[in-house]
Amino acid sequence: QVQLQESGPGLVKPSQTLSLTCTVSGGSITTNSYYWNWIRQPPGKGLEWMGAIAYSGITYYSPSLKSRSSISRDTSKNHFTLQLSSVTPEDTAVYYCARGAWYGSSLKNAYNYWGQGTQVTVSS
Secondary structure (H helix, E strand, C coil): CCEEEEECCCEECCCCCEEEEEEEECCCCCCCCCEEEEEEECCCCCCEEEEEEECCCCEEECCCCHHHEEEEEECCCCEEEEEECCCCHHHCEEEEEEEECCCCCCCHHHCCEECCCEEEEECC
């Protein structure tokens, strides 16, 4: 059973860089054909796909967030990381990591494994 767990600060100040890590157990992030995604849900809004890193290490980003986003991985620790720079209060959301056979969708059923989510609040 694959399990994903997000970790990171719950509170970030405006203009700072948010850094979140998704630690994976029960499966390798280098397993062929899987994509490891970051998705967020602002309060009162729907899911928003942010970006992904493939089993190969290739990264993909939402065009609206590409200039501020960076996704990387540490295969020795079996985790992948999201960095989002220059955050504003509009980046306040529950952030999820999820595994799927593809990337780019904001639909919940597009991914078969999800982390429990971590609340991030951007406030001074």
